[in-house]
Structure formats: C-alpha cells, structure tokens
Amino acid sequence: xxxxxxKKFKDSFVEQIKLTPExxxxxxxxxxxxxxxxxxxIEDIKKTKYLSKIEYIYIDHQWKLxxxxxxxxxxxxxxxxxxxxxIYQIKSITSSEYEARAIRYQILxxxxxxxxxxxxxxxxxxxDKIETFFQLLLRGSGLEGITSLNISNQxxxxxxxxxxxxxxxxxxxxxxxxxxxLPTWSDISNYNYxxxxxxxxxxxxxxxxxxxxxxxxxxxxxxxSIASIENEYIKQNVLKLYLxxxxxxxxxxxxxxxxxxxxxxxxxxxxxxFYHNFNKILHKEIIYKIxxxxxKNKNYIRxxxxxxxxxxxxxxxxxxx
Numbered sequence: 001x002x003x004x005x006x007k008k009f010k011d012s013f014v015e016q017i018k019l020t021p022e023x024x025x026x027x028x029x030x031x032x033x034x035x036x037x038x039x040x041x042i043e044d045i046k047k048t049k050y051l052s053k054i055e056y057i058y059i060d061h062q063w064k065l066x067x068x069x070x071x072x073x074x075x076x077x078x079x080x081x082x083x084x085x086x087i088y089q090i091k092s093i094t095s096s097e098y099e100a101r102a103i104r105y106q107i108l109x110x111x112x113x114x115x116x117x118x119x120x121x122x123x124x125x126x127x128d129k130i131e132t133f134f135q136l137l138l139r140g141s142g143l144e145g146i147t148s149l150n151i152s153n154q155x156x157x158x159x160x161x162x163x164x165x166x167x168x169x170x171x172x173x174x175x176x177x178x179x180x181x182l183p184t185w186s187d188i189s190n191y192n193y194x195x196x197x198x199x200x201x202x203x204x205x206x207x208x209x210x211x212x213x214x215x216x217x218x219x220x221x222x223x224x225s226i227a228s229i230e231n232e233y234i235k236q237n238v239l240k241l242y243l244x245x246x247x248x249x250x251x252x253x254x255x256x257x258x259x260x261x262x263x264x265x266x267x268x269x270x271x272x273x274f275y276h277n278f279n280k281i282l283h284k285e286i287i288y289k290i291x292x293x294x295x296k297n298k299n300y301i302r303x304x305x306x307x308x309x310x311x312x313x314x315x316x317x318x319x320x321x
Contacts, residue, residue: 002179005168005172005173005176008164008168009045009164012151012163012164015151019152023052023119024051024054025055026117026119027055027056028057028058028104029085029123030187031077031185032123032184032190033177034124034125034173035123036077036182037176037182039056040176040180040182054084055117056078056086057111059103060088060089060090062090090103108120112159113156118160119160120161120162121161123173124149125166126165126168126169127169127201130205130217130220130224131197131200131201131205133220133224134205135200138196143227144231146224150163150166151164151166235268241258241261242269242273245258247317252317252318253273253318253319254316255318259291259295267287267291278320286306289304293313294313301313
C-alpha cells in the first residue's frame with residue numbers, strides 16, 4: 001500500500017509540473033492524519049527536481065481550548081523535518097464552516113502571493129472529495145459546484161492550488177501514518193455531529209457502504225471524474241462564446257449571439273461576464289430576468305438596477321452603466 005500511495009503522489013506531481021515547471025509550494029496543514037501523511041510525502045520527495053521551495057502553513061481558528069498544545073505539536077513536527085512553518089491565528093471566531101473556509105483561502109492566497117509561491121498544496125483526499133460532493137449536493141449546487149474539488153485549480157495567473165492526495169483514500173493515509181509511526185493530532189471537533197460533514201463521514205457514508213455495497217464510494221468517485229470532464233467541456237465552450245460575444249472596447253455583451261445557445265451556456269456566460277468585469281456573483285433571480293428580456297424584441301430595455309449596477313439591453317448588446 002505504501003508503494004502505491006507514493007506512486008499516486010509522484011504521478012500527481014508529474015501532472016502538476018506540466019503546469020508549473022518549478023514548484024515553489026506552501027503546504028496547508030492541520031496535524032491530522034492526512035496532512036501528516038502529506039508532510040512525510042513532501043519531505044521524501046523534496047530532494048527531487050519537483051520542488052524548488054517549501055513552506056508549511058497552519059491557520060488556527062481558535063475553536064478549541066487546547067489550541068496551544070496543538071500548535072506546539074505542529075511546530076515540533078515541522079521542526080523535526082527542519083522546515084519552516086508560518087502560523088496565523090484568527091481573532092474573530094466563527095463556527096460557520098463556509099466562512100472559516102473562505103478565511104483560510106484568503107490567508108493562503110495572500111501569503112503565497114506575498115512570498116512568491118506559485119502553488120498551494122492541501123491534504124484533501126478522495127474521501128474529502130466524496131464528503132464535499134454530498135455537502136454541495138444537499139445545498140443544491142450544480143455541476144460546477146459538485147466537481148470543484150479537483151486535483152488542481154488555477155486561482156490566479158501566477159497561483160495554483162494543488163491536491164496531490166485527491167486520488168488517495170483516508171484509509172490509505174491512516175495506514176501510511178501507522179506504518180511510519182507518524183505522530184497525528186486527533187481533533188475533537190471532527191467528532192461534533194452538529195457539523196454536516198461529520199454526519200456525512202460517520203453516518204451517511206458508512207450507511208451507504210453497508211446497505212449499497214463497498215463499491216458505492218468508488219462508483220461515486222467514478223461519477224465525479226466523468227462529471228468533471230463533462231463540466232470542463234462545457235466551461236471551455238462557454239469561455240469561447242464569452243470571448244466572441246464581449247465587446248472589444250466597452251463592458252458589454254452581444255446578447256443576440258448569447259441567446260442562440262442553450263440556457264445552461266447562457267447562464268454561465270452571464271456569470272463570467274459579471275464576475276470578470278465586476279468581481280460579483282450574479283443572483284439567480286437577476287439571471288432569469290435577463291434571460292427573459294433576451295427573448296424580447298424591443299431595441300432598448302433597462303432591465304434592472306442590481307447592486308449599484310444598471311443592466312441594460314440596447315440594440316443587441318447587454319451593457320452596464
């Protein structure tokens with residue numbers, strides 16, 4: 001199993017090297033079994049040509065009374081490998097998983113850009129991918145959402161997020177840590193059943209395995225891989241459409257070109273337009289209102305004022321003023 005895990009890890013790095021030939025990384029860690037496994041794998045591979053610079057980073061949300069001991073554990077662990085660790089402590093405590101995740105990614109991105117790292121590495125596993133799928137599915141997410149936890153995503157032109165353990169199960173990381181007698185930190189918050197993810201991990205997934213067969217999780221992984229490929233195809237087509245439909249000079253979109261496409265393509269093109277130009281995620285009700293007016297034959301319509309933006313249709317163009 002150890003050899004297989006090393007192979008998966010190395011193969012992931014080979015793929016990432018195609019995107020970023022010289023990897024300078026910050027690895028986000030927690031001290032749990034997955035991140036401890038990640039640390040060991042990185043340290044074993046660091047002497048190869050794959051890595052040019054390494055730093056570890058821990059973000060403490062101060063949810064637990066024993067945070068100090070947790071920090072001491074991480075510092076000792078990283079120092080045992082003679083590596084550098086940066087620690088951020090969050091002053092404003094939030095119990096929301098979504099808010100905490102957003103804060104973590106803001107810190108990671110800012111730290112990476114300020115210190116000239118081109119890759120953020122996380123210890124997400126295939127088990128995390130399945131849990132995230134269920135979480136997002138229960139929230140009503142679409143294809144883009146449920147396939148978001150991929151092996152690699154580009155955050156900015158200079159920065160990637162890389163998940164080299166995404167094809168590895170938590171069972172494998174657990175075995176790996178035991179095999180090498182690695183010290184792992186057991187986080188009591190992982191057993192709080194008020195958290196949806198923990199209920200999915202300890203109740204839903206075991207239930208599916210017991211009553212629908214042990215292949216259920218593998219089948220879900222296969223589904224997500226297929227869905228990710230199909231979603232990527234849709235995204236590429238939407239991007240081509242957006243580039244052809246946008247005005248070369250003004251913040252405007254050729255809606256006559258857009259409305260010839262399927263509704264899914266139209267919606268995604270509008271999402272790109274507003275996010276690219278205004279860094280705003282368009283509300284669904286505004287999207288449906290825009291699509292409704294797309295099919296009107298009037299030459300000039302002021303659709304709506306949304307979040308200080310006046311959205312207009314004028315002789316085949318959607319523009320903002």
